[in-house]
Amino acid sequence: MKPTSGILASILDDVRPLIGQGKVADYIPALAKVPNSKLGIAVYTNQGEVFTAGDADEGFSIQSISKALSLTLAMGLYQPEEIWCRVGKEPSGQAFNSLIQLEVEQGIPRNPFINAGAIVVADMLSSRLSAPRQRLLEFARQLSGEPQIVYDKVVAASEMMHSDRNAAIAYLMRSFGNFHNDVLPVLNNYFHACALKMSCVELAKTFSYLANKGVSVHTGEEVITPIQSKQVNALLATCGLYDGAGEFAYRVGMPGKSGVGGGIVAIVPGEMTIAVWSPELDASGNSLAGTRALELLAQRIGRSIF
Amino acid sequence: MKPTSGILASILDDVRPLIGQGKVADYIPALAKVPNSKLGIAVYTNQGEVFTAGDADEGFSIQSISKALSLTLAMGLYQPEEIWCRVGKEPSGQAFNSLIQLEVEQGIPRNPFINAGAIVVADMLSSRLSAPRQRLLEFARQLSGEPQIVYDKVVAASEMMHSDRNAAIAYLMRSFGNFHNDVLPVLNNYFHACALKMSCVELAKTFSYLANKGVSVHTGEEVITPIQSKQVNALLATCGLYDGAGEFAYRVGMPGKSGVGGGIVAIVPGEMTIAVWSPELDASGNSLAGTRALELLAQRIGRSIF
Amino acid sequence: MKPTSGILASILDDVRPLIGQGKVADYIPALAKVPNSKLGIAVYTNQGEVFTAGDADEGFSIQSISKALSLTLAMGLYQPEEIWCRVGKEPSGQAFNSLIQLEVEQGIPRNPFINAGAIVVADMLSSRLSAPRQRLLEFARQLSGEPQIVYDKVVAASEMMHSDRNAAIAYLMRSFGNFHNDVLPVLNNYFHACALKMSCVELAKTFSYLANKGVSVHTGEEVITPIQSKQVNALLATCGLYDGAGEFAYRVGMPGKSGVGGGIVAIVPGEMTIAVWSPELDASGNSLAGTRALELLAQRIGRSIF
Amino acid sequence: MKPTSGILASILDDVRPLIGQGKVADYIPALAKVPNSKLGIAVYTNQGEVFTAGDADEGFSIQSISKALSLTLAMGLYQPEEIWCRVGKEPSGQAFNSLIQLEVEQGIPRNPFINAGAIVVADMLSSRLSAPRQRLLEFARQLSGEPQIVYDKVVAASEMMHSDRNAAIAYLMRSFGNFHNDVLPVLNNYFHACALKMSCVELAKTFSYLANKGVSVHTGEEVITPIQSKQVNALLATCGLYDGAGEFAYRVGMPGKSGVGGGIVAIVPGEMTIAVWSPELDASGNSLAGTRALELLAQRIGRSIF
Structure with missing residues (x-):
């Protein structure tokens, strides 16, 4: 099944109750004051389609x-x-x-x-x-096609x-x-x-080269070679989620990279790039609701590298 | 490209020179005395085809x-x-x-x-x-369809x-x-x-359920559910190669499980199950030539989960 | 100043208020049920004098x-x-x-x-x-001169x-x-x-050879050589109190050995052997009141190896 | 027995053959170029007597x-x-x-x-x-009475x-x-x-307060209180020789402090302060010949805190 904005909105509704069960990063004040209610998701397909839900256009600190x-x-x-x-x-x-x-x-x-x-x-x-x-x-x-990024x-x-x-x-x-x-x-x-400040949409576009054999979907330019793209995905799959990579692979089944700002980028090689944002983190430092949203998305659209 | 016995034989020729650069497991005498020249590979597709090269029918200790x-x-x-x-x-x-x-x-x-x-x-x-x-x-x-296994x-x-x-x-x-x-x-x-003694062919058949959404290609029986199959593959991808899982993902790009007997099983979800055997191990305890054979196979048939 | 039974009794009075601040070992039931109020001390001089206070004659599990x-x-x-x-x-x-x-x-x-x-x-x-x-x-x-020990x-x-x-x-x-x-x-x-069950008096007599250049004060027999006696004391001083040896040296200033039964044996080389017992332990697993009693004794009789 | 310059000279003769079996610290060039043949010892008694042998008056880097x-x-x-x-x-x-x-x-x-x-x-x-x-x-x-120290x-x-x-x-x-x-x-x-540069004699004088209940033998001034002096000695005995404190206590039986420049200061509380110097170090980073010299001195003059 294809992702649609309707599916994404429904997923956000499903994960919203998780907010309150995690913990916003507080080691610096600038992160601690981000409202924990923020929640967004964006999918960018290799055909250049964008699907979004929630706060997908709001910039946040991408951190790791x-x-x-x-x-x-x-x-x-x-x-x-x-x-x-x-x-x-x-x-x-x-x-x-x-x-x-x-x-x-x-x-x-x-x-x-x-x-x-x-x-x-x-x-x-x-x-x-x-x-x-x-x-x-x-x-x-x-890579994001967004010259305003700061x-x-x-x-x-x-x-x-x-x-x-x-x-x-x-x-x-x-x-x-x-x-x-x-x-x-x-x-x-x-x-x-x-401290790069980017939105889910910008992140999904930025990392589209990892879903597209090294070629940015947005610009058509080869960012890295196809083999390098596989290598980065391999590293993300085994090491991209701090000490929670195994759990993420088990539940979501996509290469991904998280940040303590609550963002996660995930890749479906050959198909699409996904970015989620929810500031509250789980014990491993990964977005709690964000991980769950990706897990639900993987189930509903039937995608997994495994 | 499809794997063929010709491709497999050619790959074994390419990796044979590596023999001598690894080390046969020697912590027990029974493993230490296995000839380091043994080299075999088998591919079992989800359509039930078997392709082999080298010592693919000789049993060895599957260990881990x-x-x-x-x-x-x-x-x-x-x-x-x-x-x-x-x-x-x-x-x-x-x-x-x-x-x-x-x-x-x-x-x-x-x-x-x-x-x-x-x-x-x-x-x-x-x-x-x-x-x-x-x-x-x-x-x-x-699972292997081989009642003689001991x-x-x-x-x-x-x-x-x-x-x-x-x-x-x-x-x-x-x-x-x-x-x-x-x-x-x-x-x-x-x-x-x-101490299970199995050949590459038997191993590839045995683990075919991991390439086939939990259903054994051989028997048609559901060994585990589709979601469990994904989960096992996820665990194999992050943890299946001892402390060399990242390197294996980077080079081979398939979920896999190795043993110190020199065997490795690797999965291309939805397509095929592969087993290789070469007793000499690298520093992480994974088959040296076996890993290289899988890397070459992944390149030549253009398969990777990434 | 010489130790006397009066000094010892006064020290026990001073440390008794500490009871309640430690924790009786509870990893086996037989230790857990020892009353935490037990408190005893015995000094055995190289001249063969015995001074005691409190429960100095009651046997307890000497453990380590x-x-x-x-x-x-x-x-x-x-x-x-x-x-x-x-x-x-x-x-x-x-x-x-x-x-x-x-x-x-x-x-x-x-x-x-x-x-x-x-x-x-x-x-x-x-x-x-x-x-x-x-x-x-x-x-x-x-070594204790007590054939009833079991x-x-x-x-x-x-x-x-x-x-x-x-x-x-x-x-x-x-x-x-x-x-x-x-x-x-x-x-x-x-x-x-x-699981040897011994009293403070028995312990002080038993270890008198460490205060007396290897010769048991009780029996007059050379248990170990003078140099071995120094060596054991050296090992006790650096390693005898679990991960609290530094603190014990700092506060008490004698080679010693503790057990999770709440006993501690301490040596004043050339002069005397001391044993205390109080079942409650500090965070390092050493008798809380026992350590304090030895600290007070060291101060009052002016003994320390430092 | 009292230490004499004759005893000290004889001890240096006995340990000199060890030179060549250790390793001069070489993590900085300034230390690496110190001749490994340097060998000195000084004893400073609480009565103010000085006994020396070898390079006891030559300054070296006291390091730790x-x-x-x-x-x-x-x-x-x-x-x-x-x-x-x-x-x-x-x-x-x-x-x-x-x-x-x-x-x-x-x-x-x-x-x-x-x-x-x-x-x-x-x-x-x-x-x-x-x-x-x-x-x-x-x-x-x-503390050393030597205004030229730099x-x-x-x-x-x-x-x-x-x-x-x-x-x-x-x-x-x-x-x-x-x-x-x-x-x-x-x-x-x-x-x-x-990087303080001091000789064995200067070191022995400097640390004489640790042998003399906190009072500098040289100046008669209370540097620290008697109890603080015991405490420092206790810390030296358990922690003063890097990861070789137990071995040093076992062999020498005195509180001490070593440096990678090859110096060691050792204390006989109530009696004397000793300093040795030999640049080659053992595996723990303590002076190899210096430790042996202190061990021999302890045996020959019959001193040990144990």
């Missing part, structure tokens, strides 16, 4: 969803072996901001979607781009003021030789990426 | 591949919530026989495909089946003589209340499951 | 205090290098029954006073003694029924080759040692 | 020995409860620069003699002293250039609220403390 965007950018700048000697491809089995495994495994983060891995990717971008922050913004604008400066500044844990991660990697630039500027870029 | 079979059996005996309160669904990020995470997470194994998880499943089978060992054997015989008694006895680590795992779970029967008989059943 | 006795026995049966290649001499920095460090350090326990270390010592005794359990009992009777069979049986965690520890060490006998008989001996 | 000095300074500035809520008193059971335990225990270092603990103490000094670096230098000059600027600068690991530690503690000042200036102070 940006990690998939940064990795994509890095994959265009580096050879695979240059990337994968500095960051692994395996699920961590640990909290996203833990230093324990990073010390045991001598400064090589488990994958590019935990904080340590994304900080290595940010370090890579800083090494090869003269203005990495501006470049990432342009990348998001181009960094939320308040969020970025707030992250920077609560950056101690990530600074510890960066310095630990530097002590192992796996971080090459100055720590604070790279962290600043990393926090700006997290 | 049996964990997927035992889980399937348990899913028919227990409600989902009865299973998933005792074992998780997340990748472990650790070696398959580690006790560290098991202690930290209070006796709840991360997933049913690491040793601790499979031992909990074996404990569950012991609680609900009067003759769990015989039942599993019948299950394998029925337990390799030498392997099972040898495993039992090297069971200390797994006994430690079982006792640790018992100390947390997550193991209910006597340790040694359950371990004995668990080791027998690992 | 037996680990010092077993080690002493093993030091008479093995060369130092035979012992210290199988168990370390360092504080663990972890809970007494953790398997984490044991796995990381490949089956070599950190010291002989955590469970794993004491189980290795029990394994050693089983290898060289034909009747290790009887021998340890005789050893305790001889194992509390109810406690020993109860421990055996809750032995899963320790069985896990033993099997894990066996998987690393650091455990040589059958697990259950050795654990049974180990639990019997823990 | 400074942690005992900084703690002493902090004990004069803070109430005990202010200190011990921010740093523990227990041995770590881990490498001196590990972040693992620090993350698990939420930013509270195990004791003031591992890096994390000493960095917290440095943070404390920065909060209460207007010129902490100058104050510590004055403190060392005053920071080795080359060592301090070199440490600062290899500070990533310690910066990671500081930022991790800051993320838990247990670090209050800017990271880099505090680290700079910390590295200067480590």
Whole structure:
């Protein structure tokens, strides 16, 4: 069955009662004050159709969803072996901001979607781009087709003021030789990426290349090769949902990437890109109602990679 | 493109040079003496066609591949919530026989495909089946259509003589209340499951239900429901290859389950079941040439869940 | 100043208000039902004087205090290098029954006073003694001068029924080759040692050899050499109080060994042996009022090794 | 027996053959180039006598020995409860620069003699002293009676250039609220403390207050109270030798503090202070020949706290 805006609206009605059972991220004030009642979903098909329901056009902080965007950018700048000697491809089995495994495994983060891995990717971008922050913004604008996209400066500044844990991660990697630039500027870029403000519709359009063998549905441009597109989807499927990737695969059955802003992007390879938003998170840090919405969508339209 | 025996033979030729770069499992003598030159592959399509190359009809010790079979059996005996309160669904990020995470997470194994998880499943089978060992054997015989399948008694006895680590795992779970029967008989059943001797062809037929929405292609019988079939595939995709699931997803792009006997079963949902065998293992404990063969097959026939 | 029974009685009065702030060990019923109001102290000087207060003559389960006795026995049966290649001499920095460090350090326990270390010592005794359990009992009777000392069979049986965690520890060490006998008989001996029932007076007499350069004050016999006596005291000072050895050294300043039965033995080398008993434990598993009593005693008689 | 310069010289002769079996610290060039043949010892009695042998008057980098000095300074500035809520008193059971335990225990270092603990103490000094670096230098000059003592600027600068690991530690503690000042200036102070250049004689004099109930033998001034002196000795005995404190207690039997520059200070409470220097380190990071020299000295003059 095809997704329709009616199906999407019905799904949002079904998951709305979950609001109140999760917890809005509160480690920075700018996130804590987002109303927990926000709820939106957008589907962007490989044919260019857009279906939406709820607050699908309202921008929010994409947070860790940006990690998939940064990795994509890095994959265009580096050879695979240059990337994968500095960051692994395996699920961590640990909290996203833990230093324990990073010390045991001598400064090589488990994958590019935990904080340590994304900080290595940010370090890579800083090494090869003269203005990495501006470049990432342009990348998001181009892929979404939305030139108005901006960094939320308040969020970025707030992250920077609560950056101690990530600074510890960066310095630990530097002590192992796996971080090459100055720590604070790279962290600043990393926090700006997290502070990208985008809507469900913009996110679904932005990541359409992952559903379309590397070619942006919106622009028709090859963002990455077909094989790279499969690789990113594989990494998302095993590592994209923090320490809840297994549960997400079990319930939803799509590669995906979540952020603590409550957004989740999910991919049906060959068919469509989906984005949901609901700020309350479950114990793993993934959107509670958002995950349920994707699970219902998968059931109702009969899609799953498994 | 369809798989053909010609393609399979060509792939085996391409991967044969890898033999010598891995390491045959040697923790028990019965496995250590398997010739490292063995190499076989079988594809079983949902239409019932069989394509093979190399030693596809020679039986070998399926080892951890049996964990997927035992889980399937348990899913028919227990409600989902009865299973998933005792074992998780997340990748472990650790070696398959580690006790560290098991202690930290209070006796709840991360997933049913690491040793601790499979031992909990074996404990569950012991609680609900009067003759769990015989039942599993019948299950394998029925699904494979091969009534001659047997337990390799030498392997099972040898495993039992090297069971200390797994006994430690079982006792640790018992100390947390997550193991209910006597340790040694359950371990004995668990080791027998690992000691099932099957060929690539038999394995591909046995697991065809995972490619066919829960229905065995061979028998036409519903082994598990369609949704359970997706769930098992999801678990295989995130947790089926020890601490190499991410790499396998990245390179092969199919749900799979490996064993230290050198076998790997991989699923193309809706299309086919594949089994390979090459005894030498990589650093993660997965068949080195077998993984490469699956990677090449995925490329040549253009299949991937991503 | 010399200890007197008056000083001891006054100290017990001072610490009695602490009763109610700790927690009686409750992992086996036989310990849980000991009245929390029990409170006793005994000092045995190298001149053979005995000073007591409170319930100093009432027997209780010495639990881990037996680990010092077993080690002493093993030091008479093995060369130092035979012992210290199988168990370390360092504080663990972890809970007494953790398997984490044991796995990381490949089956070599950190010291002989955590469970794993004491189980290795029990394994050693089983290898060289034909009747290790009887021998340890005789050893305790001889050193205390009290032939009536017995194992509390109810406690020993109860421990055996809750032995899963320790069985896990033993099997894990066996998987690393650091455990040589059958697990259950050795654990049974180990639990019997823990189930020795002795009073403060008996304990102070028993361990007087540690205050007297290896010579039992009671019998005049050299139990261990002077240098071995120093070594045991050194191990007690750094590892004798579970994960509270630093705090105990800081507050009390004497080598000591505690048990979850609420007993603590402390040594003033060259002068006296002290035993206290109060069943309620602090967060580290050491007697709460007992530690405070030793702290006050150290202050009032002006003794400390520091 | 009393120590004499003859005994000391004889001990140095006995341990000199060990040179070549250890490894000079090489994580910074300034330490790596110290000749491994340096060997010195000094004893300073509570009567003010000085006995020496070898290179006892040559200055070297005291490194972690400074942690005992900084703690002493902090004990004069803070109430005990202010200190011990921010740093523990227990041995770590881990490498001196590990972040693992620090993350698990939420930013509270195990004791003031591992890096994390000493960095917290440095943070404390920065909060209460207007010129902490100058104050510590004055403190060392005053206690040693040697106004020429200086920071080795080359060592301090070199440490600062290899500070990533310690910066990671500081930022991790800051993320838990247990670090209050800017990271880099505090680290700079910390590295200067480590870069104090002192001789064995100067060290023995400096720490004489720990052998003399808190009163500097040299100046007659009470540096800390008698009870604080016992407390510092207790902490040294359980935590002063990195992850080799148990072995040191077993072999030497004195509270002590080592540094990776190859120095060790040891205390015989009530009698004397000893300092040795030999740059080659054992696997735990303690001076190999220095430890053996202290062991021989303890045997020959018959001193031990046990």
